[in-house]
């Protein structure tokens with residue numbers, strides 16, 4: 001039985017309108033080459049899932065897409081990451097602006113210890129966004145499918161929300177600055193199945209407006225929500241050093257129904273990892 005079932009209403013998977021192109025990407029932490037030779041294109045308004053066993057470099061690769069690895073001492077990115085044809089790592093490029101256009105949601109919900117309203121308003125305030133702040137906050141909370149649950153208590157503490165609500169608040173915070181891309185690194189792994197289902201529903205809606213890249217350990221989740229899937233694994237070179245690499249990247253349907261590489265097939269059928 002196939003894991004894949006395309007969500008009704010989703011457009012065809014397509015890379016015709018690329019946002020990112022990674023070519024021959026290597027990432028080093030100090031003298032360890034953690035990820036080797038990744039080449040892939042990420043399409044606009046697609047949901048792209050990165051799957052693979054622990055330690056294969058999924059988080060490392062997703063962090064390359066908004067220069068989050070810059071913040072890790074000793075991390076070094078070699079090869080090319082282009083964003084709309086421009087080299088994201090060009091010295092002229094401002095990493096702060098990169099992270100405004102390419103937002104990120106993390107594994108553990110990490111709201112600021114402030115009110116719901118101030119969490120969402122923070123980015124627009126810092127960025128001096130034009131428009132009425134109340135409207136921006138409402139729009140972002142609506143986009144994150146949280147508005148109805150919080151609209152009567154916007155001044156309440158974000159920390160009083162449930163884990164699932166906190167994660168949707170973090171999504172609202174990310175989209176409030178109107179990024180083009182939202183990166184999500186295992187956004188559901190700290191959530192229960194009901195909260196996870198809500199985030200998955202939400203992502204399908206977000207993809208009509210944003211380009212989404214998600215790292216997930218949950219293959220069923222990748223199969224349910226994504227348009228494209230990248231399967232990573234890690235192997236040990238002749239010198240005994242482990243490196244992550246991209247094994248196969250294709251439309252999610254192809255990866256789950258007819259993968260080319262035996263390693264992909266073994267992983268998605270549960271024979272490995």
Ligand SMILES: Nc1ncnc2c1ncn2[C@@H]1O[C@H](COP(=O)(O)OP(=O)(O)OP(=O)(O)O)[C@@H](O)[C@H]1O
Pocket residue numbers: 029034052053054055056057058059060061072244
């Ligand atoms: N901050 C870091 N400093 C040094 N090495 C790191 C760092 N982050 C990751 N690594 C190493 O890079 C490799 C890839 O790790 P990464 O976290 O990207 O994999 P992953 O596929 O996301 O794993 P997981 O699914 O367990 O989160 C591992 O060998 C890991 O130890």
